[in-house]
Amino acid sequence: MKKENVIVAEELTKAFGDFKAVNAISFEVKKGEIFGFLGANGAGKTTAMKMLIGISKPSSGQATVAGFDVYTQTESIKKNIGYMSQKFALYDDLTVKENITFFGGIYGLSRAKIKEKREQLVSELGLENISNKLVGSLPLGWKQKLSFSVSLLHEPKIVFLDEPTGGVDPITRRQFWEMIYKAADQGTTIFVTTHYMDEAEYCDRVSIMVEGKIEALDTPKKLKEQFKVDSMNDVFLKLARNIE
């Protein structure tokens, strides 16, 4: 089955002076794929992602996201992607409903659509009893699930998740991955940046960045076979050691 590519990067580079934070990376991500974008802190993950979501201009190379060019069509990119990060998710001092309404509003959803989505989301997540509570009072796991749902409000083609499940309890974390699988099954592409290697195990394919370059790119299974280890954590350890 040949699926269309929704993210294509060719020799994408970002240099700060002489330092190449992202050094000619090339990869494709297919529609409905869960793509893990791994690397240590400072490996260039965040810089690369900023270029893909249209908030940082590449120094050279090409990339399209959802069919739009990262140099010239950043506004169209922003309309077609969702973004969720652990650092910035929702407003703690707004209620669940107010958050949904606000984020629906900034993505230009009509009032009727927001209302429909809001009700759907509240019932799907089982938040009926607490939909008028402040988000700040919810447990971390609920916040993250809600925040992921909110990033899907405007039915984006691609969702970028920045270290989505760090610190969550194991059960909530799996519920979270079930939500991700569901979104992927419905054709949404999921782009996960993380340095938690066990999150990588859940992805269809992963790339591992080391010092600005993609040093490995394959399914977790094949990578583990290739490095003859049992976990992605060990893949990463071996890879880092080889490069040193």
Add this chain to the structure above:
Amino acid sequence: MSISLSNISKSYKKVKAVQDISFDVEPGELFGLIGPDGAGKTTIFRILTTLLIPDEGTATVAGFDVVEDYKAIRNAVGYMPGRFSLYQDLTVEENLTFFATIFGTTIEENYDLIEDIYVQIEPFKDRRAGKLSGGMKQKLALCCALIHKPKVLFLDEPTTGVDPVSRKEFWEMLKRLQKKGITILVSTPYMDEAALCDRIALIQDGEILDIDTPKAIVSKFPKTIYNVGANNMYKLIQALQSYKHLYSVFPFGEFVHYTDKRDSFQIADLKSYLQNKGLANISIEAAQPNIEDAFMELAK
């Protein structure tokens, strides 16, 4: 006992942070508090380091009561809080010197204890702490916590946000410190780090789920786990969730971990059920449970 808690409870306003916590840590032991964010790990650390007074219960550290003898504890323990807590505008060396001075010692006096950690950051000793990488900061923080040769070392989530390589190195350092006779209490949200501790306490929502060696905790897992894989993860989970003999199903990387209610589970039964649900490339095989399985079973 190096550390001993009995029936410790603590609330912030109306929220119960920890409830009726009791455990002991032997001298020279590497003891892990394993649990997600918000489980109450930091509260326990703050009670033990005399920063908070428990509402109920008593606790001692190195033989001193955490409320009555707080001054003695403050002299005897090393503490590395959850966030990076060094002076970013001071250099590596200045930070270390400062902490040595306020504990009334010098770097030279206890150099043997920190030597194998400090040599790794020594090349950057004139660099400001704020400019170090995550792994380096963590090593410096550990040096600062060790500089006065504490009897007990408290490390609150030392490996959170640190890359796998630095994490591995960090645990190796802890093992070496343990050999030097230091008692270590460490907390982490990463279940895979549990196996590196002598004993662990699994903690969630302020309550302890179990205390034992990592091996014993895993061996207590009551069910046989099967790794199930198929061509579509979402449909596989959906199908398993509506399977009438299901006990539990959790995604685990490229597979799901499945347990069955029956004692007489037949792989073939499940396989044909899944095939009927339209799934392909089905694989089912028995697997070893791990700490995470145990945690989820206990937290149910």
Add this chain to the structure above:
Amino acid sequence: MKRFIGFIKKEFYHIFRDRRSLFILFGMPIAQILLFGFAITNEINNVDIAVLDHSKDATTESIINKISTSKYFTINELIAREADIETAFKKGKIKAVLNFEKDFSRNLIKEQHATIQIITDATDPNTANSITNYINAILQNYQQDKNKGIVVEYQIVPQTRMVYNPELKSVFMFVPGVMTIILMLVSAMMTSISITREKELGTMEILLVSPLKPFQVIIGKVVPYIFLSVINAAVIVLLSIFIFKMPVQGSLFLLGLESVLFIITSLALGILISTISETQQAAMMISLMGLMLPVILLSGFIFPISSMPVPLQIISNIIPAKWFIIIIKGIMLKGVGMAYVWKETLILIGMTIFFIGLSVKKYKIRLE
């Protein structure tokens, strides 16, 4: 003691590494003094006025001449009709209009009585007042010149003499005020920020779990800022002496002692603020709102306390800055000694002890 010195050393590192704050710390007093000294002033200089002269005779001409040759006023516009006065004001350039009645000379000679109307723009009441006074003074002066040699039956000629600040230089009034503000800000705000910064960073946790005693932490935080504040106070005094030629009548030594006392009061306040705020931002807000505003508004620095409503006068008593301003005005301008300011000094000492006591009591040896 070694621990304590190590702590102070660390504090100096913080201060000298934060270039921006350091610049503000020393730049602010200089900028403020220069600003108040040169720009913000109640003195009248080259004020633009307009004239509506209905007579256009010799007398009005010589009066206008006298006014325009003074350094205080510049005739900007000659207005022809009453109706244009409003327009002239609205243009915003002129601050006052002189309106001479018809037949001014004739009235003056024949009826010994002529009228000039002074219309001022009172959107700024202080300036309007001063302008009126200055014009009045010029007119009186003109009249005295005219009447020379003529015997007038009754005349009261008031002789005014301004003491302590004979030239009415507003900078003399501002220097004590600015000094007070700067010392208050630097001492109170900087200490409270530096303590709350440790809370925010999480380093406070480590300091608490160490053998350092609470008072060592507090004193260690305070000592560097005593140094900085003393330097600031000296810079301000030197600037006012050498640039604005402000005479310091009293003893410089006493001035220094009183300044150190006030610095300690402010530091104690700063520590108190840090015990009640968790973040640097909160500390800054409390310092600005809780200290700056009362100091500016209620200390008598800008608005005289005697003309305040009674409740505010009472409140002003609890503001340390009020007493410090009285003390340093006394020393700098009147040249008085301890014999005259002992009461204020005692009040400041009392306040300081109170604040220190309160903050030691409030200082937490734990996290809650």
